[in-house]
Amino acid sequence: MKEKCVIGIDIGGTHMRSALVDRKGTVLAFRKAHSESRQGPDSLAHRLAQQCLALLADAGLPSHFLCAVGLGVAGKLDPASGSVIFSPNLPSLAGFPLAVKLQDALQVPVVLENDANVFGLGEAWLGNARNLPHWIGVTLGTGVGGCFFAHGRLWEGDRLGFSGEIGHVIVDPEGPECACGQKGCLEAHASATALVKGIDLARKEGRALSPLLNEALHAGKLTARIVHQAAVQGDPTARGLFSRMGWALALALSNLFTFLGISTAVIGGGVAASWDQFAPPMENYIRRVPSMLDPHRTRIHRSELGDMAAVFGAASLAWQRAEGR
Ligand SMILES: [Zn+2]
Structure with a gap:
């Protein structure tokens, strides 16, 4: 039987990596694309939503299998409002409610967190910091x-x-x-x-x-x-x-x-x-x-975990939200 899953996304200045991940941390689908942040924040949010839908399609899962999405972004953030305050590598995102936009597009909870913090969550879940x-x-x-x-x-x-x-x-x-x-x-x-x-x-x-x-x-x-x-x-x-x-x-x-x-x-x-x-x-x-x-x-x-640590950490954050922890 197919199980529910989440998506973890790590958005860097150059690339955005995303993975569809189950409760055990198994990667069901993975995509990497250019961030192309110069096209503006609305375009980035749109492409992120498309990437999420593509991951579900890659894994052959309908959209109601997706519980939540976790986003890791470098910079100073306001997780409560889902907004980026300032991101050194993605300056066009300043003041932009990225998590809210993605939540509206996908109709699942979207959680935003600093990229180093999601790195830590990934290491704590599946890496060298387990236990x-x-x-x-x-x-x-x-x-x-x-x-x-x-x-x-x-x-x-x-x-x-x-x-x-x-x-x-x-x-x-x-x-x-x-x-x-x-x-x-x-x-x-x-x-x-x-x-x-x-x-x-x-x-x-x-x-x-x-x-x-x-x-x-x-x-x-x-x-x-x-x-x-x-x-x-x-x-x-x-x-x-x-x-x-x-x-x-x-x-x-x-x-x-x-x-x-x-x-x-x-x-x-x-x-x-x-x-x-x-x-x-x-x-x-x-x-x-x-x-x-x-x-x-x-x-x-x-x-x-290499460059997957932040993706796993963002997925871990999404599981925390989906399970109300
Ligand atoms: Zn300094």
Whole structure:
């Protein structure tokens, strides 16, 4: 017998990934499309609704099998009104009631949540944070996102529209400028943007870079993945940036671990693919940091769900709504 299902959607600046998911987390259908946010928010809402209907058709399910939809979006949100307040990667969504529009189109409840929080919900449901009571989630991408789980539940703080924003914890007040306007945030050391900016700065300072980096810089196509490749090949500037990233992550996490009295984190996002470069300096610094932490009890896991973590998390949120939890 066919069972009820939900849809989880992760909307990024470039792509929107969506999956039709059953109660056990089995993916019944999956779609990935360009966000094309420049076409405006109404067009995005319309294409999202079409994508949801296409998922049901892919799985051969009629629309009444759909219970709810969960949406993960980067930025500051107002989950109560289903509106995006501000999204750095999707500026056209500012003030737009995305969840309400999708709810009207699909006639099922639609829940909106920050992308780093849905990453955490996905890890808690099906990933490395299963059965963990207290832990910090970190997403390394264009920016750095974060979330905090206490007693197995997502921490919402005072519901100010943000929580767990580890990316804007300051690790060096004299450090590089961050997109938020502050100096020295974790994001300014540990994001894809920070890696690319770090190479660009080294070029301006006249430091010798490997041909791989020089070619990518001249073509205007330098990415975090290329900086990683250069580090693997031994480029000292690229290696130095990953070392700095590891140090900054260790400093932010060890401060939070010490304050909260916890010892576990899960790191995901696209830049987590560079784990071999930043994790050794991160673990080394955590071992040396003077604090009350027992370094042998500290556990920093890499996400194994990859870019599906946020999709599963959005689906988990949809199940919570469908079941009235
Ligand atoms: Zn910042």
